[in-house]
Amino acid sequence: MARFTHPRLEDVPLDLALHALADPNRLEMVARLAAAERLRCSDAAPCDAIPKSTLSNHLKLLRAAGLIETTQVGREMINMLRRSEFDSRFPGLLDAVLANRPA
């Protein structure tokens, strides 16, 4: 019954977006999603040491920040970056953040 709610980008405040990106784990997840189009939750994980519930919570935050969209496919939750929408809302922001991400 897991249905997700996605905000309209115009309703996402800058602070929320920045806060979502201001975490090493979430940023890594965003980077993976930026490189991969669509990923299951477990594949979007920044590492395997992170608990499932924490991962789920991070994804929820990224959704609330308008960064990702999640849809259920079978028993998997497929995540994808809302890149063009996010870029329209905050021009240049995601590029700048990703470009400055540590190697």
Added chain:
Amino acid sequence: MARFTHPRLEDVPLDLALHALADPNRLEMVARLAAAERLRCSDAAPCDAIPKSTLSNHLKLLRAAGLIETTQVGREMINMLRRSEFDSRFPGLLDAVLANRPA
């Protein structure tokens, strides 16, 4: 005896910088500093409703993120943005954030 410690920009992680910017009050303060060169703490405040101790704490965070430099002059603490240093460390980041700041 208030002497402040400023990090080398190379020691500032991206997450810390983003976290510092991911707060409406602090972002407003950064914007004011970006427009004014040098400001006393009370003049850098985002509004007058904010308690002194909270303000002081915000400034401490901005310092730790390498965003501002504080020096004591008489009984005032003068703050200025470390713009060029920050820009060298995180190219395009501050510009992108400031450009997307709400009106």
Added chain:
DNA sequence: TTTAATAGTTCGGGAATATTGAACCTTTGG
């Protein structure tokens, strides 16, 4: 030279957030 005011910092405790183990829900394979 006291005294008082200005400009902030620091400390401590309550409020708000984050993390995560355990229990749970759904879908699919056998």
Added chain:
DNA sequence: CCAAAGGTTCAATATTCCCGAACTATTAAA
């Protein structure tokens, strides 16, 4: 139908944040 896979939700713990009260340092006034 039963068990496993893939996640979510809940609740308890841990962490972080906010702000009043007390404090420090510098300057102005008396």
